[in-house]
Amino acid sequence: MTQAKAGLPAEDLSFGEALAxxxxxxxxxxxxxxxxxxxxxxxxxxxxxxxxxxxxxxxAEQRVTVLMGELDADEDDAETS
Amino acid sequence: MAEARPEAVSVSxxxxxxxxxxxxxxxxxxxxxxxxxxxxxxKAVYFTLGDESAxxxxxxxxxxxxxxxxxLRLGSLVEVGGSFTAYAPKGRLQFQVRTLAPAGEGVLRxxxxxxxxxxxxxxxxxxxxxxxxxxxxxxxxxxxxxxGKAVHDVIRTLRRRYPCAEVVVAGVPVEGPGAVSxxxxxxRRMAEEPGVDVVILARGGxxxxxxxxxNAEEVxxxxxxxxxxxxxxxxHEPDTSVADMVADLRASTPTAAAEAVAPSxxxxxxxxxxxxxxxxxxxxxVAQRARHRVQLLATRPLFQEAAVxxxxxxxxxxxxxxxxxxxxxxxxxxxxxRTLRARGAMLRLGGHITERRAGRLAPAAAQLEALSPLAxxxxxxxxxxxxxxxxxxxxxxxxxxxxxxxxxxxxGALGCRVETTEVEA
Numbered sequence: 460m461t462q463a464k465a466g467l468p469a470e471d472l473s474f475g476e477a478l479a480x481x482x483x484x485x486x487x488x489x490x491x492x493x494x495x496x497x498x499x500x501x502x503x504x505x506x507x508x509x510x511x512x513x514x515x516x517x518x519a520e521q522r523v524t525v526l527m528g529e530l531d532a533d534e535d536d537a538e539t540s
Numbered sequence: 541m542a543e544a545r546p547e548a549v550s551v552s553x554x555x556x557x558x559x560x561x562x563x564x565x566x567x568x569x570x571x572x573x574x575x576x577x578x579x580x581x582x583k584a585v586y587f588t589l590g591d592e593s594a595x596x597x598x599x600x601x602x603x604x605x606x607x608x609x610x611x612l613r614l615g616s617l618v619e620v621g622g623s624f625t626a627y628a629p630k631g632r633l634q635f636q637v638r639t640l641a642p643a644g645e646g647v648l649r650x651x652x653x654x655x656x657x658x659x660x661x662x663x664x665x666x667x668x669x670x671x672x673x674x675x676x677x678x679x680x681x682x683x684x685x686x687x688g689k690a691v692h693d694v695i696r697t698l699r700r701r702y703p704c705a706e707v708v709v710a711g712v713p714v715e716g717p718g719a720v721s722x723x724x725x726x727x728r729r730m731a732e733e734p735g736v737d738v739v740i741l742a743r744g745g746x747x748x749x750x751x752x753x754x755n756a757e758e759v760x761x762x763x764x765x766x767x768x769x770x771x772x773x774x775x776h777e778p779d780t781s782v783a784d785m786v787a788d789l790r791a792s793t794p795t796a797a798a799e800a801v802a803p804s805x806x807x808x809x810x811x812x813x814x815x816x817x818x819x820x821x822x823x824x825x826v827a828q829r830a831r832h833r834v835q836l837l838a839t840r841p842l843f844q845e846a847a848v849x850x851x852x853x854x855x856x857x858x859x860x861x862x863x864x865x866x867x868x869x870x871x872x873x874x875x876x877x878r879t880l881r882a883r884g885a886m887l888r889l890g891g892h893i894t895e896r897r898a899g900r901l902a903p904a905a906a907q908l909e910a911l912s913p914l915a916x917x918x919x920x921x922x923x924x925x926x927x928x929x930x931x932x933x934x935x936x937x938x939x940x941x942x943x944x945x946x947x948x949x950x951x952g953a954l955g956c957r958v959e960t961t962e963v964e965a
Contacts, residue, residue, distance in 0.1 A: 473676065473678050474676050474678075474704050475674065475675055475676030475677075475678070478676065478808075478811065478812070478815075481815050481819075482811075482815055484819070485815050485818045485819050485822060488818075488819065488822030488823060488825075488826065489818065489821075489822045489825075491822075491825065491826065491829065493826065495826060495827070495830040498822075498823060498826040498827075499823070499826075502819060502822075502823040502826075505815075505819045506819065509812065509815060509816055509819065512812055513812060515704055516704065516805065516808065516809065516812075519702075519703040519704040520703060521695070521698065521699040521703040521705075521706075521707065522706040522707070523695060523706070523707045523709060524706060524707070524708045524709065525686075525709045525711065526708060526709060526710045526729055526730070526733065527709075527710040527711055527712060527725075527726055527729055528685075528686035528709070528710065528711020528712060529686055529711065530686045530691060530709060530711060531686065531687050531688075531691075531692075
């Protein structure tokens with residue numbers, strides 16, 4: 460799944476996809492079979508994915524969607540939509 | 541006269557006799573609660589058990605009631621153990637309850653166990669049916685009561701651990717009539733919702749009876765049919781519901797289910813930090829390897845001494861020359877003979893001509909010699925020309941710094957580069 464999405468901008472991936480691709484890039488770099496230029500390209504992609512992951516975590520605000528029923532308000536569950 | 545008939549007794553005495561007789565009657569009785577008086581401050585809880593044709597007033601001392609763990613409710617079926625007694629002041633018959641348990645539970649448990657066996661035989665509980673949970677869910681489905689603690693426990697836990705995940709709630713009644721079809725409807729709705737990659741089926745604690753909807757075959761089959769993994773968080777330890785058995789993962793409480801579904805933010809942050817360090821290290825290794833390879837190449841003889849590069853060409857030139865030399869001599873000696881003969885003839889002829897001219901040539905040659913600029917060089921002067929030797933330099937201003945010039949001496953020449961120019965005005 461990450462292979463098919465490897466070309467997408469890091470920001471467009473889900474957190475899990477970005478992390479999975481990041482870890483596969485790390486593994487292929489560590490594997491050491493890439494030439495210098497592809498290594499640098501992989502590194503740059505890796506840094507982009509890393510930033511996207513960190514941004515997703517930093518900006519994450521929980522979304523709650525109610526399909527059925529009506530939720531009781533709970534003082535701890537401020538943001539319900 | 542009085543010997544045949546028992547003596548009349550007081551009401552108190554009569555009730556005491558009855559009480560004594562009743563208290564010898566112990567029984568275990570199953571019935572439905574038809575009246576209930578559970579008043580704070582009273583030493584006992586009073587209730588009536590009934591069936592289609594009879595009612596039986598009961599009392600249970602508060603200690604025994606609380607120890608039983610049963611919450612009496614109108615309409616619930618209970619099994620009581622104890623003995624009859626009489627309450628003299630009101631002239632009432634009562635059953636004094638010593639043990640109290642939900643009734644029908646045994647029957648229910650048997651039914652549940654039979655269903656569990658049946659579904660197990662169908663393979664719905666096989667380990668290989670249990671799917672792994674997504675490591676990083678994007679949308680977490682939650683099927684539970686919209687009221688009460690469970691829904692908020694799950695939402696709060698997901699927010700604390702992994703706020704990236706959206707929570708999609710199907711709030712459905714999870715007890716009482718209609719609970720089974722509501723839970724099934726909630727699960728089906730969730731199955732159709734795009735992007736939901738794991739579902740939590742939860743409820744808070746309750747009695748065994750309260751748990752019954754989660755033991756229903758319809759709910760169990762709906763759970764088994766879900767296209768994504770289902771985690772149950774049905775707070776009813778130590779009982780395991782049939783829904784728990786067919787779920788992909790069983791957690792003990794709603795909170796535990798949420799914890800099972802979401803990665804912890806700390807773990808995620810640690811993984812990211814690890815990836816960051818490994819990424820930098822890996823690139824450094826790649827760069828080091830590349831540098832090392834370049835260094836290895838740079839120390840190869842090829843780059844140390846250019847002659848090595850040309851050696852193969854030199855060799856083939858040499859062999860070409862050799863074969864040329866081998867083929868030449870015959871040709872050369874033949875021509876040489878002819879040339880020598882021609883030269884002899886020419887000398888004989890030419891001798892006459894040159895002798896005549898020599899007398900005139902010699903003084904002209906001496907004159908020429910004196911005029912030649914080359915003769916001046918013999919006296920220590922030098923001749924400066926451009927690099928090709930075609931143009932004699934006469935003006936420092938006509939050269940530029942860095943230009944190559946040629947300096948001819950009496951014997952040989954120097955290749956020079958102009959360092960400075962001094963132009964005379």
